[in-house]
Amino acid sequence: MRLVTVFSAALAGLAAVTVLADSVPFWGAKESVPADTPVSDLKKGQFLWMADAVTAGPIVMVVSITEQKAYVYRNGILIGATTVSTGRPGHVTPTGVFTVLQKQKEHRSTIYDGAPMPYMERLTWGGVALHAGGLPGYPESHGCIHLPSEFARDLYAISPPGMTVVIAGTASEPTQVIHPGYLAPVSADGGKPLEEDALDDTAEVRWEPAASTSGPISIVISRESRRIVAYRNGMEIGSARLTITGDQPFSTHALVLAEGPSDIPDPYVPDPGKYHWIRIGVPGHLGEAGGDPDPATIARIKIPPEFVKDLNSIITTGATVLVTEESMTPSTTGPMLQVVDADPPAKKPSAKRLGGGA
Numbered sequence: 001m002r003l004v005t006v007f008s009a010a011l012a013g014l015a016a017v018t019v020l021a022d023s024v025p026f027w028g029a030k031e032s033v034p035a036d037t038p039v040s041d042l043k044k045g046q047f048l049w050m051a052d053a054v055t056a057g058p059i060v061m062v063v064s065i066t067e068q069k070a071y072v073y074r075n076g077i078l079i080g081a082t083t084v085s086t087g088r089p090g091h092v093t094p095t096g097v098f099t100v101l102q103k104q105k106e107h108r109s110t111i112y113d114g115a116p117m118p119y120m121e122r123l124t125w126g127g128v129a130l131h132a133g134g135l136p137g138y139p140e141s142h143g144c145i146h147l148p149s150e151f152a153r154d155l156y157a158i159s160p161p162g163m164t165v166v167i168a169g170t171a172s173e174p175t176q177v178i179h180p181g182y183l184a185p186v187s188a189d190g191g192k193p194l195e196e197d198a199l200d201d202t203a204e205v206r207w208e209p210a211a212s213t214s215g216p217i218s219i220v221i222s223r224e225s226r227r228i229v230a231y232r233n234g235m236e237i238g239s240a241r242l243t244i245t246g247d248q249p250f251s252t253h254a255l256v257l258a259e260g261p262s263d264i265p266d267p268y269v270p271d272p273g274k275y276h277w278i279r280i281g282v283p284g285h286l287g288e289a290g291g292d293p294d295p296a297t298i299a300r301i302k303i304p305p306e307f308v309k310d311l312n313s314i315i316t317t318g319a320t321v322l323v324t325e326e327s328m329t330p331s332t333t334g335p336m337l338q339v340v341d342a343d344p345p346a347k348k349p350s351a352k353r354l355g356g357g358a
Contacts, residue, residue, distance in 0.1 A: 024116040028083075028135050028148025034284025035252035038326060039069065039081040044137035047082035047151040050282040051158055053254035053322050054079050056216035058188035058234040059159055061130075063145055065093060065169040066178045068138065070145065072155060073184035075218040076231035077322055080155065085146040086139045086167075093143050095172045097191035098123040100130075100163045105156065117144070119152035123165055130155070130165070166191040179330035182220060182322075188234040205307045207238040209314060217319040219311070221301065223250045224327040228303060230311055238310065243302035250325045254280040255293060257319045264292050268303065270312040277321070297323070 028045035035050050042048065057075025064070070065086050072080035087093035102122040117131040132153070133146030145167070147155070166186050168177045176185040177193050186193050215233025221242065222228075229239040255277045262269050262276035269275050281289030 024118055026149045027132055027146070028150065030150055032150075032283040035254075035282040036284055036325065039071070042069065042081065042083050044083050045135045045148055047080065047148050048283070049080045049082075049151060049154050050252075050254065051079045051154065052280050053077075053282055054218050054320050056318065057218060057231070059163050060184055060186060060188035060191065060234075061155075061159075061163065061165045062177060062180050062184075062186060063093075063165065063167045064178045064180065065095065065139070065167065070147070071180045073188070074158075075216055075320075076184045076188075076229075076234050076236065077218050077220050078180075078182045078184075080151065082148055082151045083135060083137075085133065085135050085137075085141050087143040088140045091142040093139075093141070093145060093167060094124070094128060095167045095169050098128075098165045098167065100159060100161055100165065101125065103156065103159075103161060118149065119147075119156040121156065121159060121163075123167075164188055164191045176330050181329045182222065182324060182326055183229060183236075183328045184234070185330070205238075205240045205304050205310075207307065207310045209237045209310075211235050211237050217315050219319070219321045220328065221321065221323045222328045223325050225329065227328060228307070229328065232314075238307065240304045240307035245300045245302075250297065250323055251285065252282060252325065253285065253288065253293075253297075253323045254282050255321045255323075256280055257315060257317050259317050264295055266293065266298060268298070268308060268312075270315060275317065280320070 029047060032049040033042065033046055035048065037048060039048065051074070054074040054077050059072065059074050062071045062073070063084060063086070068084055068086065070082050070084045071078060100121045100123065102120075104120045104122075106118060117129065117133065120129050120131040122129045128143050128145075130145045130147060130152070132149040133141060133144065135146055135148060164186075166173075166177065170178055174193055184194070209232070212232040212235035218231045220229050220231075223244055226242045226244060227239055228242055230237050257270075257275055258278050259274065260276055261274065262272040266272065266277060269277060277293050279285075279288040279291045279293065281287065
């Protein structure tokens with residue numbers, strides 16, 4: 001009789017654990033949109049994630065309350081963007097510069113009836129955090145930043161403790177921070193806004209390697225901006241104007257510099273006898289991984305020779321290049337959008353389902 005009682009208690013405990021695990025919903029899309037998708041086109045619950053395109057360098061996140069989107073940058077270049085839901089009226093999400101104070105993969109709110117908060121990254125000890133949560137398409141959390149579940153998992157996997165998170169809105173931040181582009185609008189160290197128009201200069205070439213003397217190098221090429229920009233350890237060290245022939249759009253591609261001789265003609269390899277560029281798979285182009293760059297695309301891009309010489313003098317294996325059709329600056333990320341109106345939702349979700357208090 002005692003054995004039966006113990007066995008029954010064990011089964012009941014296991015059932016309780018199963019119910020607890022099953023009670024955590026899955027929010028948002030299950031996979032990234034293609035890398036060519038403009039961030040402005042993301043629908044509620046959708047996200048872009050291409051962390052393999054830039055695998056080293058400091059990480060910073062910018063949350064735009066105005067756009068109800070968040071942007072993740074590594075080594076100065078966009079690697080992820082997502083729709084979010086921030087704090088509703090009466091539970092507004094604070095703006096400012098924060099750092100990740102604590103991370104917990106499986107967390108439940110100590111404020112709102114044990115509401116699930118998977119992949120929690122705490123920003124304040126008062127209950128504000130990044131975590132997977134409901135995404136109705138408007139601000140409806142209790143102050144936290146709700147993310148799609150898969151995006152929250154991916155971010156949790158690469159974000160270091162102490163990561164800088166900038167939360168911005170129209171009342172408190174300049175335009176380039178609330179409407180970011182492909183280049184980080186803030187410093188990864190401290191979250192201070194960078195120059196509003198870093199590309200708006202008359203120089204054909206700008207080369208300042210002393211701005212950052214060590215660290216991983218990442219390069220972004222934009223057809224829309226007609227510009228190439230190089231970052232080292234999250235700081236811009238150079239840029240140049242491009243001449244691009246033809247009107248055909250670029251697909252989004254990522255490349256990494258690898259050891260070994262180049263199999264195709266490539267004027268932008270430091271030493272074709274020692275190095276070559278290979279493609280990295282990004283969402284929508286995963287089958288390209290390991291392949292050579294497209295010779296036709298290379299032929300369309302003309303980079304000033306002096307900039308190529310300067311850049312080739314410092315890049316090493318592991319350097320990455322992201323090629324995009326999109327503008328580097330906020331100018332094409334879309335107009336100001338209304339994200340809150342005077343009409344409340346038809347049915348108000350329960351606090352338990354919303355979560356929001358860490």
